[in-house]
Amino acid sequence: MRKNLHQRLHTLIHDERGSQLLEFILVFPLVWLLIVFSFDQFSILYNKQKALAAAYEAGRIAAVQPNYGLAAYYAKERGEAELKEGVGVADHDIQLKIRGGGWKKGNHISAIASMTFYLLATGKKYELTESYSMMIENAEDKK
Template structure:
């Protein structure tokens, strides 16, 4: 009985057991933070690509290649539309970007597409 009480008071290895219990939560938190960073990166790049595409489309250039160059590394699709505003004719470029994801254990991957658009006044061609 005396040795059992001594064994119960012995705390050798308890730190390792506590660490092993908390370690999966630390890894999940790091993966979640990384995924949030990927989403933020996609938002910034998609908005920048839409602005660059709108600038090129405003002067009548190839907006698709401008969007592809600006969003290098992301899967994007773009479209352009023209319209009239109180300031005159303008072009709007819409960019749809697929968010890169990491596979989180027990959750898996999620598919999400972000949309960004930018408008610029259409430039008049000078003769």
């Protein structure tokens, strides 16, 4: 009887039927988590790059305008065009801030691009803000 039980146990342990299904059941959730994490990371990194590009484009176009009104208009237009190319974008905004006085040649401006978007895999809302500073190059001299 003991030998028969030992043989059955030995056969059960060394039987490989169903092992692939068991491996699939154990590994699939880990692979799925990796895929979901990858999609979310991709959307964050891609939109972060888009926000930085939008801040750069807005600052670059604003720095060469003769007055603040034109600078704000063109910065918003150029920056928002770049932000709209993001993945899952829900909301976006471009702002200009003048540092060091008024709109004068040699002063600096900061273009701030902010966006809210939904992550691809989890659907959660994510916010990010990027900024870029430039020197005002082409301000009109007021006398």
